[in-house]
Amino acid sequence: MKTVTHWIGGKPFVDASGASGTWGAVTDPATGEVTARVAMAGAEEADAAVAAAKEAYATWRTTPLARRIAILFRYRALLDARRDDIAALITAEQGKVHADALAEVARGLEIVELACGIGTALKGDTSTEVSSRVDVASIRQPLGVVVGISPFNFPAMISMWMFPMAIACGNTFVHKPSGKAPSASLLLAELAAEAGVPDGVLNILHGGKVAVDALLDHPDVAAVSFVGSTPVARHVYSRASASGKRVQALGGAKNHMLVLPDADLDAAAEAAVSAAYGSAGQRCMAVSVVVAVGSAGDALVPRIVERATKLTIGPGNDPKSEMGPLVTRAHRDEVAEYVAGAAAQGADVVLDGRGFTVEGLENGYWMGISLLDKVSTDSDAYRDEIFGPVLCVVRAETYDEAIGIVNGSRFGNAASIFTRDGGAARRFQREVEAGMVGVNVPMPVPVGYHSFGGWKDSAFGDHRMYGSEAVHFYTQGKVITSLWPEPDRPEPR
Ligand code: NAD
Numbered sequence: 001m002k003t004v005t006h007w008i009g010g011k012p013f014v015d016a017s018g019a020s021g022t023w024g025a026v027t028d029p030a031t032g033e034v035t036a037r038v039a040m041a042g043a044e045e046a047d048a049a050v051a052a053a054k055e056a057y058a059t060w061r062t063t064p065l066a067r068r069i070a071i072l073f074r075y076r077a078l079l080d081a082r083r084d085d086i087a088a089l090i091t092a093e094q095g096k097v098h099a100d101a102l103a104e105v106a107r108g109l110e111i112v113e114l115a116c117g118i119g120t121a122l123k124g125d126t127s128t129e130v131s132s133r134v135d136v137a138s139i140r141q142p143l144g145v146v147v148g149i150s151p152f153n154f155p156a157m158i159s160m161w162m163f164p165m166a167i168a169c170g171n172t173f174v175h176k177p178s179g180k181a182p183s184a185s186l187l188l189a190e191l192a193a194e195a196g197v198p199d200g201v202l203n204i205l206h207g208g209k210v211a212v213d214a215l216l217d218h219p220d221v222a223a224v225s226f227v228g229s230t231p232v233a234r235h236v237y238s239r240a241s242a243s244g245k246r247v248q249a250l251g252g253a254k255n256h257m258l259v260l261p262d263a264d265l266d267a268a269a270e271a272a273v274s275a276a277y278g279s280a281g282q283r284c285m286a287v288s289v290v291v292a293v294g295s296a297g298d299a300l301v302p303r304i305v306e307r308a309t310k311l312t313i314g315p316g317n318d319p320k321s322e323m324g325p326l327v328t329r330a331h332r333d334e335v336a337e338y339v340a341g342a343a344a345q346g347a348d349v350v351l352d353g354r355g356f357t358v359e360g361l362e363n364g365y366w367m368g369i370s371l372l373d374k375v376s377t378d379s380d381a382y383r384d385e386i387f388g389p390v391l392c393v394v395r396a397e398t399y400d401e402a403i404g405i406v407n408g409s410r411f412g413n414a415a416s417i418f419t420r421d422g423g424a425a426r427r428f429q430r431e432v433e434a435g436m437v438g439v440n441v442p443m444p445v446p447v448g449y450h451s452f453g454g455w456k457d458s459a460f461g462d463h464r465m466y467g468s469e470a471v472h473f474y475t476q477g478k479v480i481t482s483l484w485p486e487p488d489r490p491e492p493r
Contacts, residue, residue: 002026002036004182006045006206007189010199012177014039024179024208029095029316032363036093038182041207046174048216049205053145053172054220058202059331061142061170063198065119072116072168079109082191086184090155091316093181095277095365098316108160110448111466113355118168119241121290131193132492134483136283140475142170143246148216149236150185151228152178152327153282153387159185161452162225165470167201169329171222174203174215178228180327182206182298206356210408216240222473223473225465226250227284229385230457237332237460248461250284250453252385253413256406257287257442258428261296263388263418268296269303271418274440276391277311277369282325284458285436285443288394289375289385291402297395301373304391305350308369314358325365335388338381339370345379347372353389364398377405385411399424412455416442435459 004026005012026036039045058126079086087101096104114121124139137320148162155177178186189204207212215221216239223246226236237249255383257275259268275287292300314321325331336354343349349372356368367388375382375392384394398403406415416438417428425439435454438444448451451467453459 001033002183004036004038004186004206006039006041006049007186007202007204008045008049009203010193010402011327013045013048016054017329024105024206026093026180027328028092029327030361032329032365038206040179041211041214043210045207046205046211046218049174049203050145050215050218050220052200052203055175056198057144057172059141060167060172060198060201063170066121068168068170069116069119069195072112072118072164072326073259075164075192075197076109076112077492078191078195079105079112079188082187086156086187086339087184088317089187090181091324094152094155095327096282096316097321098319099231099323100279101316104154104157108157109443111160112164114448114470115164115168118165118471121468122169122475123483125327131317133486133489134481137480137482139478139480140169140477142475144171145174145220146171146223146225146474147174147176147221148225149176149212149215149228150178152180153284155181155184155277156188158227158378159188161227163202164472165466166225166474167197169471169474170472172201172451174205174221176205176215177208178209179208204426204486213235213239216245217243217258219243220267221245223247224249225473228350231459236454237254246473248453248459248463248464248465250459251457252410252411253284253286253454253458254289254385254409255285255287255414255416255434255443256289256291256409258291258402258406258415258417258420259293259296259300260417260419260424261299262420263296263440264420265296265299265303269300269307270390271442272300272304273311275308277308277323277389280326280367281389282387283443285445287416287442288390288392289382290391291396292393293402297373297393297470301350301371301393305373308351308371311369313356313366313368315361315364323389325369327365329365329366331387332367335386335390337390338384338386338390339372342372342379342381342465345381346376347379347381347392348374403428403431407431410457413437413458414444414454416440416444435464471473
């Protein structure tokens with residue numbers, strides 16, 4: 001069986017001298033088989049990773065920008081050449097289909113490309129002669145050792161949201177990926193070393209709560225980037241900020257798609273199906289609620305059924321598959337529970353995916369397409385983040401009622417509107433309480449040079465991921481006021 005180790009100081013690292021860690025099991029979601037054991041760090045391994053990052057910081061922070069940029073360009077080329085290998089690791093441990101895994105790598109590469117332009121992004125501001133012989137310069141400097149903690153659903157992309165920008169800014173990094181899909185991050189670290197990232201600048205530490213808490217409390221960690229579920233985001237935000245660290249913690253989501261009767265309903269149904277069921281709904285940008293206004297509901301539901309029932313569900317490494325399994329058996333069973341309870345809470349169960357399986361792969365974590373109509377906003381399926389291939393349709397009489405439903409959610413990651421009415425779309429953009437908004441676009445994932453983040457329970461901390469906000473998060477400002485005598489210069493009158 002494969003062993004997935006930590007990566008500390010530029011090489012594989014199994015345990016610290018005291019061996020405080022343990023091992024976790026990695027499974028293939030399509031077969032249910034255990035395919036690897038992954039090292040699970042304790043406090044000693046966390047210490048070793050932070051120590052390696054701290055040592056590397058002393059020289060990395062002053063490594064010339066030109067050299068850092070050259071390394072990042074080499075890294076970009078290596079990642080590009082290994083897209084398929086990274087995607088295969090994602091599929092083997094997370095379960096998503098290869099095309100989705102490749103798309104994930106492509107979105108991660110966008111941020112490496114952004115990091116290649118760090119020279120422009122780090123340029124400071126100068127005001128000369130603010131007073132006689134006095135100049136003022138605003139510069140930004142790195143923070144030190146930064147920690148990044150990521151979820152299972154994007155094993156490569158979310159890592160790439162974090163460390164390329166952090167190290168480009170001159171920080172060193174300890175990355176704690178999800179133990180459910182840990183291998184892609186290790187390949188990312190190996191390729192970084194091959195590109196010339198010095199030992200200790202990027203470290204990978206596997207583990208769960210013990211490792212995370214050790215990092216959150218560590219006095220040598222300056223900042224923490226987190227992406228995961230809302231309860232853990234809240235924990236990370238409060239615990240790390242209590243010890244004085246800078247924190248950005250992105251949480252869960254329940255993304256609404258508001259459909260007005262004047263929308264192109266075929267396009268809306270197509271969008272709902274790909275955004276709700278793509279990657280088996282395990283995307284923080286997935287549409288999990290359609291709010292259908294007036295006559296849109298009766299017209300939309302059959303269109304969604306027609307398209308959703310045509311999706312081919314199967315193992316992610318089969319090119320015919322359009323949707324793969326869920327990540328673990330426990331998660332699959334939790335998702336199924338929501339469908340089981342929906343009818344009793346008033347929903348019409350239009351499609352029930354609980355009985356689905358794949359012949360020959362009956363031990364995989366399969367869940368077919370589920371569609372719940374006329375869902376009550378008091379029900380569990382509506383309120384909770386299900387994170388599976390379950391789409392809820394909520395009916396509303398008017399736009400005002402619909403926007404009230406969208407804004408009543410405790411989550412505020414993304415929201416979209418489908419309409420042909422520019423005025424309604426404009427009003428929605430202004431009124432909706434979400435950090436990312438789509439107009440006739442179901443999953444408005446910002447491109448790399450904008451930035452990513454939600455509102456309300458979907459994000460804690462005031463910095464978003466990537467774009468110019470990453471430069472602000474991973475650096476701190478310094479303003480230098482200087483006065484140099486110029487003996488031959490006449491004093492101004
Ligand atoms: P999770 O919160 O269970 O885990 C995230 C990370 O935290 C992992 O590295 C995990 O090992 C660690 N962790 C888990 N429990 C912990 C605890 N009690 N204390 C400290 N650390 C802990 O999330 P997940 O199940 O891996 O990922 C799915 C969730 O992530 C969903 O809620 C999804 O919406 C969210 N997500 C959000 C975004 C976003 O941008 N807002 C993006 C992707 C995923």
